[in-house]
Amino acid sequence: LLLLLYTNAYGLYHMIIAFDELKTDYKNPIDQCNTLNPTVEKVKKIKRVKIAIKLVLPEYLIHFFFCVMFFCAAEWLTLSLNLPLLAYHVWRYMSRPVMSGPGLYDPTTIMNADILAFCQKEGWCKLAFYLLSFFYYLYGMIYVLVSS
Amino acid sequence: MSAPGFTNLNSSISYGQNPATPHRNGPAQTYQPMHPPTGCYGAPPQQQSYPTIPAHPAPVPSKAPITNSAHSANYYRSNHHQQQQQQHLSQHHVAPSPYSASPSSAPPSQTYATLPSSAPPPSNAHYSQQPLQQQHHPPYAPPGSYYGPQSYHAPPAQQSQQQPSLVPAPAVGPGAPVYPIVSYPSAPGSSQFGTLSSSQSAAAHGVMPTQMGAPLHQYGTTRPASTAAVQPGYGVAPPSHLAPTVNGQGGTGHQHYDQSQPASLSYDSYGDADHPPSGTPSASVHSSPGHHQGMQYGYAANSGASSASAATSGPAAAPSSSSSEDDDDDDDEEDEEAGGDTSSSSTGSASPVPNSYDNLEGGSYPDSMPPSNHMTNQAAPYGNYGYPGMPPAYHQGPAAVTDSSPSHDPYGQSSYQQYSQPFPNMSQLSAALGGLSGVPELEVAALRPVNLLQERDLLPHRPLEAPEPNLSPDLKKVNCCPQSFRCTLTSIPQTQALLTKARLPLGLLLHPFRDLQLPVITSNTIVRCRSCRTYINPFVTFLDQRRWKCNLCYRVNDVPDEFMYNPVTRSYGEPHKRPEVQNATVEFIASSDYMLRPPQPAAYLFVLDVSHNAVEAGYLKYFCESLMDNLDKLPGDTRTRVGFLTFDNTIHFYNLQEGLSQPQMLVVSDIDDIFIPSHDSLMVNLKESKELVKDLLTSLPGMFSESKETHSALGPALQAAFKLMTPTGGRVTVFQTQLPTIGAGSLQSREDPNQRSSTKGVQHLGPATDFYKKLALDCSGQQIGVDLFLLSSQYTDLASLSCISKYSAGSIFYYPSFHCTQNPTQLEKFQKDLERYLTRKIGFEAVMRIRCTKGLSIHTFHGNFFVRSTDLLSLANVNPDSAFAVQMSIDDSLADSSLACFQAALLYTSSKGKRRIRVHTLCLPVVNQLSDVYAGADVQAITCLLADMAIDRSITSSLSDARDALTNAVVDLMSAYKNNVCNLQQSGLVVAASMRLFPVYILSLLKQKALRTGTSTRLDERVFAMCEFKTQPLQQLMRMVHPDLYRLDDMSDQGALHLNDTVVPQPHLLHLSADRVTRDGAFLLDCGNVFYLWIGKSCDHLFIQDVLGFPDYASIPATMTHIPELETLLSERVRAFLDWLQDKRAFSSTLTVMKDNSSAKASFFQYLVEDRSEGPFSYNEFLQHIQQQMS
Secondary structure (H helix, E strand, C coil), rough: HHHHHHHHHHHHHHHHHEEEEEEHHHHHHHCCCCCCCCCCHHHHHHHHHHHHHHHHHHHHHHHHHHHHHHHHCCCHHHHCCCCCCHHHHHHHCCCCCCCCCCCCCCCCCCCCCCHHHHHHHHHHHHHHHHHHHHHHHHHHHHHHHHHH | CHHHHHHHHHHHHHHHHHHCCCHHCCCCCCCCCCCCCCCCHHHHHHHHHHHHHHHCCCCCCCCCCHHHHHHHHHHHHHHHHHHHHHHHHHHHHHHHCCCCCCCCCCCCCCCCCCCCCCCCCCCCCCHHHHHHHHHHHHCCCCCCCHHHHHHHHCHHHHHHHHHHHHHCCCCCCHHHHHHHHHHHHCCCCCHHHHHHHHHHHHHHHHCCCCCCCHHHHHCCCCHHHHHHHHHHHHHCCCCHHHHHHHHHHHHCCCCHHHHHHHHHHHHHHHHHHHHHCCCCCCCCCCCCCCHHHHHCCCCHCCCCCCCCCCCCHHHHHHHHHHHHHHHHHHHHHHHHHHHHHHHHHHCCCCCCCCCHHHHHHHHHHHCCCCCCCHHHHHHHHHCCCCCCCCCCCCCCHHHHHHCCCCCHHHHHHHCCCCCCCCCCCEEEEEEEEHHHHHHHHHHHHHCCECCCCCCCCCCCCCCCCCCCCCCHEEEEEEHCCCCEEEEEEECECCCCHHHHHHCCCCCCEEEECCCCCCCCCCCCCCCCCCCCCCCCCCCCEEEEEEEEEEECCCCCCEEEEEHHHHHHCCCCCCHCCCCCHHHCCCHHHHHCHHHHHHCCCCEEEEEEEHHHHHHCCCCHHHHHHHHHHHHHCCCCCCEEEEEEEEEECCCCEECCCCCCCCEEEEEEEECCCCCCCCCCCEECCCCCCCHHHHHHHHHHHCCCCCCCCCCCCCHHHHHHHHHHCCCEEEEEEECCCCCCCCCCCCCCCCCHHHHHHCCCCCCCCCCCCCCHHHHHHHHHHHHHEEEEEEEECCCCCCCHHHHHHHHHCCCCCEEEEECCCCCHHHHHHHHHHHHHHCCCCEEEEEEEEEEEEECCCEEEEEEECCEEEEEEEEEEEEEECCEEEEEECCCCCCCCCCCEEEEEEEEEECCCCCCEEEEEEEEEEEEECHHHHCCCHHHHHHHHHHHHHHHHHHHHHCCHHHHHHHHHHHHHHHHHHHHCCCCEEEEEEEEEHHCHHHHHHHHHCCCCCCCCCCCCCCCHHHHHHHHHHHHCCHHHHHHHCEEEEEEEECCCCCEEEECCEEEEEECEEECHHHHHHHCCCCEECCCCCCCEEEEEECHHHHHHHHHHHHCCCHCCCCCCCCCCCCCCCCHHHHHHHHHHHHHHHCCEEEEEEEEEECCCCHHCCCCCCCCCCCCCCCHHHHHHHHHHHHH
């Protein structure tokens, strides 16, 4: 089971990295705005918003899946570590803008500097969390492997 | 998503390539069959030429363009398939449809030339000419090209051999200084440019000054990867062919002049071939190569004439083609961007960017492109080149450069004569401004502390004017008109910390498309900064005769040759006297660099609700009458297209094809899967089908008078409108009278009438569905703007419906409880608004970019648009009555400059099919003292910006939150002022005189329909008021927020204006308080879109007799909406004053005469915001509340 966890964590890790690279890419155009013509970045950025919409749900689902797995494995400590984020995800998705399809980001407001900054910060925080938990899972797995 | 749009796009892509092609079509030009006569917009030619692009970026060490352009090429093909499929589909649809009365099964959309197979050339002049010219642009192949071989096929050596053969005697020597590499000089840290540029400049001429090295430093290393494609082109020696060629020829300037001459040579041949159709008197047609050799650039014969279309390109060609690699790179960049755009538009239906106009406006480097083919393209449709060529005698050698070195710049004499001195540099400018910071009177007056609790008469006698920025008189004189462009703080704080300390919002209020008479500039090269793409403006600094320094990014740019000549004074060598540099608001006629597709024709589609409810309200008759009257006044040219679409629970199309005896109605009842029954006969040319249109307008009101259908399928109707308009883009005008009930986008009533006056908070301010928003984004992508006229008596969920206009840059009109007989005031207003609406100017396929000085950045936009990127708004339509607001933030300290500049560039297609750019530039001083910030605060602009912010807040958070935020804004300002500026420990509320009206304005904001609580306000009216706040220009908004109250019965001629023959009295403004409204007076309340004339009970009989024409107070009727034209002096004065007020606004206001005891009294007194009649606070109580909050 832990092996499964490990692979999942690895997959998640990669996906999160991709997701956050994309998030952090927001940073560039804003920084670059002052010095040079940013249009290329901007056009790409709009595309990224769309990708982000497609990426958000998988991220949430995988995280939810993890929590279920931890629950099944009776890993209470790990589960309790993950629960706040799960709750946050639920809240975030509940309070998303009115939308007919799935998705979190509204292309008409994403350019608002506040929202952009918030999304960016959120991305970084989650990246840090996932990274830490990845190593924690890794440690847990090795510990189990060695001790058994 | 329909194919024609994409073909257009593709044709625009081919525009992007074309700049690369034309230079070589000299006399030996081969007219390759790649562009068949009709092929200008047809798909196959572009498709053919497309594959050349991947080879294109050969000299550029960047992968992105390759992949992207390849991508878009692929995409292109698939699109083409789509297109064919779509045609299949549509015809397929038509065939089985029982309604296909449409006689035309001809291939759709031949007018706009989207069909690859449509052989006949388009009928109208513009389009038929463009294909012609297109023929002359050979593809890449011909061996004579100076550019093709160099960049793509042949090694550089070959080129250097070819060039001499093309042009026997290259012009050497004096031309050298134009060499553009000069403008990348001396960046201390730049490893890439440093060596090359310095050597180049040294070789080229000795004028390379060093004084402006500092601001340029960002060019070396900090350029991120995105511009990698551009960068090498600027002359990094090793990868490009530039250096080898140059060396091979042994002189720096050679290559470029070689190039420019073939270029101008080709223009001449263009002129020969193309200009006869355009009717331009092309006085100088040089077709012999030897000609060029003799005169520097081959424009001599033209120097005095304004015909110039062929030959003026000579000077333009010289500087711009001088760096051919630039062009390559620019093309690549464009291709890449276009590719990116198309692919992004393929990813989702909500994709906002099918056309990359931002590239055109900001992304491409048009002035560095060889203008030849743009020139010719442009010349044909526009044909009016105002600027003659330059005098041939011009000698641009180093000797001609007037001395401008800072050492002996005579600057110290007078700090005000900046523009009388030829080329002041930045440091001197700042020194001049530094000297100005002590301009005393204005500032002291604005800073005078005002104790609000003691001083009651705060209002000025006349409506408040915008405060003048504290600039030198010269700058003040040229600065942008505050009605178009206004900043909340006319003194920009130096740092974000200072701004936070001041507790004032920093933002811009823009009214960019205001009705104006502007200097229109027709020029081959629109001079722009090469790095930030800022248009040249009055606030740039000319370092010397050849170079100017951008006032936004501080980069040093070249002055093109053409710019040296001043067409106004017909003098040479005075670039700082050009109109661009003399006016802060200018309009350029743009070349085809600024187009992604040929300028669209004006296209108007009217979508009319004909359900039972609509018939009941009876608007249709008045709409048809109004349109009939204004049919000839619709902005447009011979290409103007109109269409009509009506809907109840089905959608009705109208076939107005020329030649029919009467309009045919096509009914589509399948609202779940909307299709267009006939493609080319629904949107018809107004000129050709005018009789049919008139026929339809006459019969339309009667056609549905018996309608019993109560459902409304607005969503499907909008989808149909979208499909109908997709090929061209244009304006969709929707008239809706009830809640859409069936089909996509149907809505439920969300308003609970019992909650109308709740103080707790208002629900449902946001949209219920995102259907309208998505559709609006699709529309915005296809350059369709949707304007909404809502005429309803019940709840219509404007919060949801308004999205269709909000994100497609439309406008919203709302007539609550409209009824043609029961509500005559609304009807009158509707008619007046409609007339203005139909005849006002309109700009299509517009984008607006706002640039600001380095260190400032844009935080949020307010208005109706779609934000495409952090500084770019996509406006499908732009109208002269909508305004925008922008919140700014300060990222970096502005300490290194004394001026902050903002530039708003609006690129649009006029209704006459011309691509134009309107540029507004605002220049403001930067200050580092809090007191200076307060002295320059613009209280009206701040109020408007705060209103916008409050509305955002009330939608995202809650209404009470927004109200609290507004109150806190006042509290914060007061405390900040008290703690930081006003040191004397005064009791009471003290505020700077410039901000003395702030509490009044905020209090009135809190009592507006949009933001009030506790008073019964219908949800739709509230939402509409919010929309108005977002889009109304400042003057209008301020009249709505804080109406102007005048006393009319004791007007005197003192201080009156004398306009023409009429005397316009100027009565004093009064405070909005009931104690100012006396029983014995007559008062005029100007609320922006309505005037109330209040007649007091014991009003002077003379006034009633002379102005209203009634003997006494009692005989005045209860409803009176006009002032009779009486021959008395008082009546004349009153009418003159009313007309004068009316003249200043776009939509005419209605007038209501009110008697003291009439039932309408409440609606008059609700505007007296300083009283307690509405809302919880009177002005005094509000001040006390604030004082409590402060302590």
